[in-house]
Amino acid sequence: MAILPFSRVAFVQFAIEPGRPERNVQTVVDLLAQNGPSSQTLLVLPELWATGFDYQRTEELAAQTPVLLEQLRSLAARYTVFFAGSLAEQTVAGGLPHNTLFLVGPTGVLGRLPKQYLFSAWQEDRYYKAGQDCAPMETEWGPVGGLVCYDLRFPEVAREQAFSGMCLLLVSAQWPLARLDHWQVLLKARAIENQVYVVAANGCGISGEIELAGHSMVVAPDGTVLQEAGEVPVIAGAELDGDVLTNTRRRFCPPGERPWRKNDVGKIVSLAVLQDALKSIGQQGGKVAFTNGCFDILHAGHVSYLEQARSTADCLVVGLNSDSSIGRLKGPSRPVNREEDRARVLAALGCVDFIVVFADDTPLDLITALLPDVLVKGADWAEDDIVGGREVKAAGGRVERIAFEYDRSTTRVIEKIRR
Numbered sequence: 001m002a003i004l005p006f007s008r009v010a011f012v013q014f015a016i017e018p019g020r021p022e023r024n025v026q027t028v029v030d031l032l033a034q035n036g037p038s039s040q041t042l043l044v045l046p047e048l049w050a051t052g053f054d055y056q057r058t059e060e061l062a063a064q065t066p067v068l069l070e071q072l073r074s075l076a077a078r079y080t081v082f083f084a085g086s087l088a089e090q091t092v093a094g095g096l097p098h099n100t101l102f103l104v105g106p107t108g109v110l111g112r113l114p115k116q117y118l119f120s121a122w123q124e125d126r127y128y129k130a131g132q133d134c135a136p137m138e139t140e141w142g143p144v145g146g147l148v149c150y151d152l153r154f155p156e157v158a159r160e161q162a163f164s165g166m167c168l169l170l171v172s173a174q175w176p177l178a179r180l181d182h183w184q185v186l187l188k189a190r191a192i193e194n195q196v197y198v199v200a201a202n203g204c205g206i207s208g209e210i211e212l213a214g215h216s217m218v219v220a221p222d223g224t225v226l227q228e229a230g231e232v233p234v235i236a237g238a239e240l241d242g243d244v245l246t247n248t249r250r251r252f253c254p255p256g257e258r259p260w261r262k263n264d265v266g267k268i269v270s271l272a273v274l275q276d277a278l279k280s281i282g283q284q285g286g287k288v289a290f291t292n293g294c295f296d297i298l299h300a301g302h303v304s305y306l307e308q309a310r311s312t313a314d315c316l317v318v319g320l321n322s323d324s325s326i327g328r329l330k331g332p333s334r335p336v337n338r339e340e341d342r343a344r345v346l347a348a349l350g351c352v353d354f355i356v357v358f359a360d361d362t363p364l365d366l367i368t369a370l371l372p373d374v375l376v377k378g379a380d381w382a383e384d385d386i387v388g389g390r391e392v393k394a395a396g397g398r399v400e401r402i403a404f405e406y407d408r409s410t411t412r413v414i415e416k417i418r419r
Helices: 020-033 055-063 065-079 149-152 153-161 178-193 244-249 271-285 300-310 321-329 341-345 362-369 388-393 412-416
Strands: 008-013 042-044 084-087 100-105 108-114 137-139 142-148 166-174 199-202 204-207 210-213 217-219 225-228 232-240 288-293 315-319 354-358 376-380 398-402
Touching: 008 199, 008 217, 020 065, 020 232, 042 166, 042 232, 055 084, 065 084, 065 108, 084 108, 084 142, 084 341, 100 142, 100 321, 100 354, 108 137, 108 142, 142 149, 142 153, 149 166, 149 178, 149 288, 153 178, 166 178, 178 199, 178 210, 178 217, 178 376, 178 412, 217 271, 225 232, 244 354, 271 288, 271 354, 271 362, 288 300, 288 362, 300 315, 300 376, 300 398, 315 321, 315 341, 315 362, 341 354, 354 362, 376 388
Parallel strands: 008 042, 042 084, 142 166, 166 199, 288 315, 288 376, 315 354, 376 398
Antiparallel strands: 008 232, 084 100, 100 108, 137 142, 199 217, 204 210, 217 225
């Protein structure tokens, strides 16, 4: 029989009052007093359950999170239960906070998982920053997965967590009533495709200017809905059965099947092919980042830089200097590796989406042909000196300068080899 980290689960559904943490905490206290959850139950709360989305006070409300977590810990100790729900988490002074799913027990915070995808249609990306690690929360009873609202639309997040051994997926949300059918379908889909239990808590009623859907749910690994709320405040739950999980996965288990289906050489494209691909990406609302370089002998500095470049947008294009271009820039002894080989190695990096080779001394013509949303260059370059920066900004894009995390140099690698 599969071992589940929690065998009793429940959702706490209520109408969240934006910007009023004391009122929202009291609502949770009153619901607990009315329902008296069983000991050792895991109760899932909605997204930003204590504060709601009050964008103008985001930083102020994030500062209250330590107090709110202590109040949640105190409630967990009083009832001998556990809670999971998202709150604003300030991780870097002066920076944007994460919208973080916290797992809290009688002894305090047991795990945290930041929201991976921010809902730009509600301008969430202007006030919060996205997480970059969706690994499940590791507890002494086993891994627990988590999604925060919009994450539910991205199946790869739950799949990655399931591959890590997660059997219980928590969803903390403020999902609108206008898309209730999406909520119900996607929750069942995440359960079925990953063969996991899903416990989802949603807000209900009017929150700010949005009417939330309610309909919090507990779904079994085979898609059976074990519990579903209506559109009013409620605490309701279900018992989870490890045998159901085991039997569902006995014949086949999709999360464990990960064949390698890609041929990364397909990332190396001509300018014409690239322009068509980027046009399609733009029509879907995707943002494109561009950077360029020689990448002669790929090292840790390159990889770290490219990962950071990719994090600035939804797609990363690398303009790769041709052999003739490098020869003019660096002398007749370079490059060490020919352009076909350099492109093929870059293509194997998951953070790189497209590679296009250019033969000019600078990528200006390439940049003006593409006009990316984000032009990325190393922080050792002054912004005014970055080729193509003026053109990108004139088209409505921006320039991003990235500091190098590793003190590595292809020239030094070559000198070391020669010595």
